[in-house]
Amino acid sequence: MPTPEEITDLIGRYALGPRRLAEAVAGLSRDELLFSPGPGHWTIHENVVHVAETDLVAATRIRFALGEPGAAFVAFDEQRWAAAMDYLAVPLDDALAMLRTVREVTAVMLRRLPPEAWTRTGMHPQAGPQTIAYIVDYFTGHVDYHLNTIAKRRRQYAEHGGR
Numbered sequence: 001m002p003t004p005e006e007i008t009d010l011i012g013r014y015a016l017g018p019r020r021l022a023e024a025v026a027g028l029s030r031d032e033l034l035f036s037p038g039p040g041h042w043t044i045h046e047n048v049v050h051v052a053e054t055d056l057v058a059a060t061r062i063r064f065a066l067g068e069p070g071a072a073f074v075a076f077d078e079q080r081w082a083a084a085m086d087y088l089a090v091p092l093d094d095a096l097a098m099l100r101t102v103r104e105v106t107a108v109m110l111r112r113l114p115p116e117a118w119t120r121t122g123m124h125p126q127a128g129p130q131t132i133a134y135i136v137d138y139f140t141g142h143v144d145y146h147l148n149t150i151a152k153r154r155r156q157y158a159e160h161g162g163r
């Protein structure tokens with residue numbers, strides 16, 4: 001079970017995700033946001049929308065683990081979601097606003113949880129049991145992963161003659 005200090009730190013990092021993502025894309029040109037180094041590589045825009053969409057899944061999993069411990073989680077195919085939801089057509093500001101709202105509301109709920117609630121689990125069909133602590137930590141890291149991808153796309157864009 002995480003300590004109260006670990007919980008406070010984790011919630012703080014989780015809550016900062018939307019701001020960090022918004023700062024990473026602030027001021028980027030449309031060309032840079034839509035640049036892809038080739039087939040099968042998401043643009044910066046698609047990365048941001050993906051993070052927002054998957055955060056809905058994370059917030060739902062947290063709520064199932066809390067409200068119905070042991071509940072089955074639904075897995076999803078991120079590539080199929082990107083195509084079906086047409087990530088390039090989603091306004092970037094809307095995706096960032098959704099992420100910010102989901103994280104704000106979820107962080108408020110997480111701050112109210114007693115320490116023992118952080119060990120409640122749901123069952124992922126491929127990964128097995130996942131605690132609330134694991135889910136929050138994983139999706140906090142998910143933002144970090146995509147921030148790294150965004151930095152990589154920016155370097156690739158510059159290498160391909162972008163400004």
